[in-house]
Amino acid sequence: MEVVxxxxxxxxxxxxxxxxxxxxxxxxxxIFLQIVAIHAHRIIKKWSRDRFLxxxxxxxxxxxxGGTNELPRVGRAHLYDFLLFWNNLNxxxxxxxxxxxxxxxxxxxxxxxxxxxxxxxxxxxxxxAIATLGHMRDDEAWGELKEGLSDKNSYLSFASxxxxxxINAEGAMEHLIPRMMSRxxxxxxxxxxxxxAAGPEAISEPLAKAAxxxxxxxxxxxxxxxxxxxxxxxxxxxxxxxxxxVVEEVITxxxxxxKDPEALHIVRRHTFHDCWFVRVQAAAALxxxxxxxxxxxxxxxxxxxxWWVRYRxxxxxxxxxxxxxxxxxxxxxxxxxxxSRDILMKAIAEGELT
Amino acid sequence: xxxxxxIWLIFPIYFVAYYGANFVLNLVAAVxxxxxxxxxxxxxLQLLYTKFEPPVSIIVPAxxxxxxxxxxxxxxxxxxxSEFEVIVVNDGSxxxxxxxxxxxxxxxxxxxxxxxxxxxAPVRNIxxxxxxxxxSVIDKENGGKADSSNAGINASIxxxxxxxxxxxxxxxxxxxxxxxxxxxxxxxxxSGGTIRIVNGCQVSDGYxxxxxxxxxxxxxxxxxxxxxxxxxGRIGWASMNALILISGxxxxxxxxxVVEIGGFxxDTVGEDxxxxxxxxxxxxxxxxxxxxxxxxxxxxWTEAPGDLRTLKNQRLRWQRGLSESLTKNMGLLFSRRxxxxxxxxxxxxxxxxxxxxxxxxxxxxxxxxxxxxxxITVEAMWSFFIVAMGFGVxxxxxxxxxxxxxxxxxxxxxxxxxxxxxAIIENLGYRQLNSxxxxxxxxxxxxxxxxxxxxxxxxxxxxxxxE
Numbered sequence: 001m002e003v004v005x006x007x008x009x010x011x012x013x014x015x016x017x018x019x020x021x022x023x024x025x026x027x028x029x030x031i032f033l034q035i036v037a038i039h040a041h042r043i044i045k046k047w048s049r050d051r052f053l054x055x056x057x058x059x060x061x062x063x064x065x066g067g068t069n070e071l072p073r074v075g076r077a078h079l080y081d082f083l084l085f086w087n088n089l090n091x092x093x094x095x096x097x098x099x100x101x102x103x104x105x106x107x108x109x110x111x112x113x114x115x116x117x118x119x120x121x122x123x124x125x126x127x128x129a130i131a132t133l134g135h136m137r138d139d140e141a142w143g144e145l146k147e148g149l150s151d152k153n154s155y156l157s158f159a160s161x162x163x164x165x166x167i168n169a170e171g172a173m174e175h176l177i178p179r180m181m182s183r184x185x186x187x188x189x190x191x192x193x194x195x196x197a198a199g200p201e202a203i204s205e206p207l208a209k210a211a212x213x214x215x216x217x218x219x220x221x222x223x224x225x226x227x228x229x230x231x232x233x234x235x236x237x238x239x240x241x242x243x244x245x246v247v248e249e250v251i252t253x254x255x256x257x258x259k260d261p262e263a264l265h266i267v268r269r270h271t272f273h274d275c276w277f278v279r280v281q282a283a284a285a286l287x288x289x290x291x292x293x294x295x296x297x298x299x300x301x302x303x304x305x306x307w308w309v310r311y312r313x314x315x316x317x318x319x320x321x322x323x324x325x326x327x328x329x330x331x332x333x334x335x336x337x338x339x340s341r342d343i344l345m346k347a348i349a350e351g352e353l354t
Numbered sequence: 355x356x357x358x359x360x361i362w363l364i365f366p367i368y369f370v371a372y373y374g375a376n377f378v379l380n381l382v383a384a385v386x387x388x389x390x391x392x393x394x395x396x397x398x399l400q401l402l403y404t405k406f407e408p409p410v411s412i413i414v415p416a417x418x419x420x421x422x423x424x425x426x427x428x429x430x431x432x433x434x435x436s437e438f439e440v441i442v443v444n445d446g447s448x449x450x451x452x453x454x455x456x457x458x459x460x461x462x463x464x465x466x467x468x469x470x471x472x473x474x475a476p477v478r479n480i481x482x483x484x485x486x487x488x489x490s491v492i493d494k495e496n497g498g499k500a501d502s503s504n505a506g507i508n509a510s511i512x513x514x515x516x517x518x519x520x521x522x523x524x525x526x527x528x529x530x531x532x533x534x535x536x537x538x539x540x541x542x543x544x545s546g547g548t549i550r551i552v553n554g555c556q557v558s559d560g561y562x563x564x565x566x567x568x569x570x571x572x573x574x575x576x577x578x579x580x581x582x583x584x585x586x587g588r589i590g591w592a593s594m595n596a597l598i599l600i601s602g603x604x605x606x607x608x609x610x611x612v613v614e615i616g617g618f619x620x621d622t623v624g625e626d627x628x629x630x631x632x633x634x635x636x637x638x639x640x641x642x643x644x645x646x647x648x649x650x651x652x653x654x655w656t657e658a659p660g661d662l663r664t665l666k667n668q669r670l671r672w673q674r675g676l677s678e679s680l681t682k683n684m685g686l687l688f689s690r691r692x693x694x695x696x697x698x699x700x701x702x703x704x705x706x707x708x709x710x711x712x713x714x715x716x717x718x719x720x721x722x723x724x725x726x727x728x729x730i731t732v733e734a735m736w737s738f739f740i741v742a743m744g745f746g747v748x749x750x751x752x753x754x755x756x757x758x759x760x761x762x763x764x765x766x767x768x769x770x771x772x773x774x775x776x777a778i779i780e781n782l783g784y785r786q787l788n789s790x791x792x793x794x795x796x797x798x799x800x801x802x803x804x805x806x807x808x809x810x811x812x813x814x815x816x817x818x819x820x821e
Contacts, residue, residue: 013366017737024744031751032774035758039770042762154538187537189407307469342467349465353482 052078053085060086064093064100071107079113083128086110090135102136111138118144127159134163142167146175154185162194169202177210180225181218188224195228204233211237216247223253231259239263248275255281261289271297276306283309287316295323299331302340310339314347325351362730365717366741372706373745379590380749384756386593387585387650391760407537409437410529410606411515413506415499417445419520424458426520429560431486435529439488441506446475446496455491460484466509472617474505499602500618500625507609507617516606523552523562523655524604532606535647542645543611543633546592546600547653548584550763551577555655562655567769572665574776575784576658581773582753585650592648596694598634598703600646602626604654611636611644622682624675631683634695641691652763666791673711673795680708711793717742718786743781750777 056072074082090101110132117129133141148160164172195203207229211222226234242254242263270282283301286294301313317323332344412430416423430440444452455461461481475497483489494505503517535542554568568574591597615636618625637644659665686696721738724730754773
């Protein structure tokens with residue numbers, strides 16, 4: 001075995017390894033020092049923030065109850081911390097206290113500071129700026145906030161939407177609705193929170209108008225929120241769409257939202273729909289708004305080939321005021337179809353459990 | 355160059371390739387984590403959760419868990435989420451798991467009518483709670499965790515399900531966090547999150563109240579390992595939609611997708627990884643857009659083994675699971691429609707995770723024997739060790755940097771110092787021991803010995819007194 005050649009080779013390899021070790025150690029030390037520096041910086045920042053808030057919090061709280069007109073001193077270093085504190089406080093206040101808090105912000109010219117922050121390239125700070133402008137109801141920032149609706153970052157665009165709603169809910173809807181239809185990244189659970197904040201008065205008419213004039217895909221996007229509109233508008237939209245809808249998803253969404261017996265004849269028609277998830281919602285809707293004779297339709301649906309249709313029909317029957325517990329039990333015992341008997345047994349047991 | 359030279363060179367080349375690939379993965383993960391943490395800096399906006407987030411079925415397979423099952427279920431029932439159900443699957447326990455559940459939650463037999471969508475062992479009885487309408491318990495014949503998960507899927511009524519280990523500690527917001535990919539991207543079929551070690555932390559009423567570090571050295575090594583594996587490895591792969599493992603401790607899945615591929619396989623101990631790889635194969639072959647996501651935030655805390663025997667058994671099982679998952683899905687490797695999962699992730703796992711132990715252990719053995727017999731010089735040996743260990747330390751320290759930037763879970767300097775020390779000494783025996791166990795697990799699989807889950811000795815010293 002040629003140890004000599006290996007030794008020659010291993011010398012250069014060893015040198016390479018030594019250099020590699022030196023570089024690795026150096027990099028490791030640098031990274032470790034960086035970690036220590038970040039950690040120390042965080043601790044110092046927290047200490048500084050806590051000190052600052054310990055001073056300004058009592059002043060702000062005194063101010064909002066009218067106990068003082070003294071303004072807290074907010075330097076640049078603590079602007080973000082103060083805005084965080086101010087925004088959180090704003091969310092928890094109502095009435096005069098909130099108005100005084102907003103007045104405090106204007107006295108400190110926080111709106112100007114927020115606009116400057118909005119133009120920075122830092123997502124966190126832009127977020128804070130948008131939230132501040134919204135809470136301050138600063139309509140001078142409307143243009144900038146409107147631009148924010150188109151931001152690629154969903155969180156920033158949502159924040160802009162929320163801020164606009166806080167400033168002028170009705171005016172905001174005009175800009176929100178087209179984006180509710182076009183932005184796939186606008187999650188329903190975020191949007192519904194914003195629309196709730198806007199209130200039924202602001203959203204009902206624009207939502208109704210858009211839903212009734214949109215194509216199937218867009219009206220489906222908007223139907224998700226129809227429950228948040230006022231009852232009469234929601235009822236009008238759902239009934240109108242139900243009359244004309246042919247796309248199964250739209251029919252399903254309408255049936256889901258239906259709370260009124262006006263369109264009952266259409267609901268009954270859909271209990272025979274080819275699409276199983278339409279039949280599911282038709283059964284559920286009959287349970288909610290059906291009349292006594294509808295129980296026979298539901299009994300027929302107990303034999304549907306789809307499990308979910310049978311289940312919804314059984315649940316609907318169990319909740320109908322026209323069907324007594326005894327009647328339901330007899331139906332379960334006497335039904336000719338085994339699957340119907342099983343599903344009724346489940347629905348009855350669930351009812352007994354609750 | 356002699357044959358010995360050439361053979362011996364394989365080992366340092368392997369280590370350079372291994373650490374180089376991990377370094378690239380680290381960079382990819384770093385970008386992803388930093389972007390994620392910036393976007394999540396929404397301190398102020400109160401994102402209101404309403405009825406639009408999808409409801410979830412939480413499946414809890416339980417085998418002989420009489421000691422902790424009640425507290426587990428209680429803590430799950432307090433999760434912050436709009437609509438969910440909890441399904442405990444008693445997998446033929448031989449202790450009083452079912453009895454303690456019946457007594458604690460007022461369970462009554464229920465005439466459930468489930469559709470059998472995936473195969474599972476026969477179900478003996480189904481119970482529903484009279485006090486918690488969204489809690490049910492399935493009593494079935496023993497079939498293992500995968501089989502229990504399948505039984506849970508059959509009983510579930512919601513479009514998403516997660517399987518939670520009975521000893522997993524979740525955060526109150528864990529479901530809200532891990533469901534987000536499903537809400538923001540409708541093509542998501544699975545989502546996982548970071549699993550952290552609960553040893554050394556304080557838990558009260560089933561929830562984490564204070565983060566700490568364990569004093570047990572073995573557990574400390576695992577803290578370093580988990581940070582490296584989860585923070586870099588999985589995030590890196592997920593950002594390329596090539597994540598092939600979502601931890602069995604806590605993962606969220608779209609039920610229709612899992613049913614479409616037949617549920618969990620029961621002939622493997624790595625059913626979690628096997629399922630995810632199969633999901634990739636299925637959707638890639640179909641040509642349908644899909645997303646398997648990963649949420650960098652810690653969502654689940656689990657107890658790490660504190661003794662060598664239990665740790666060894668765990669690592670043997672993991673390697674077996676890896677072997678089974680990869681070999682049962684070799685069709686994904688370099689397949690025409692394999693995507694990043696088939697062309698990058700699979701080869702990486704095969705070379706570095708599956709077969710890697712062979713090379714690693716051989717490398718050490720070859721080096722020692724070579725030095726002893728004079729075939730290899732001491733300098734060459736040190737070169738090899740420097741490369742093998744030095745990079746390991748560097749990668750671990752890089753992980754801590756990312757952890758500090760993005761999450762700063764460990765609040766004290768002392769924690770950082772201890773973790774750094776252990777990141778260094780991890781390479782002086784612990785990693786080598788792991789390689790040995792992994793090789794052992796690989797050989798056990800290769801020679802067809804029967805897989806076993808084994809039993810972990812739970813200490814649960816992190817539970818706050820009075821619980």
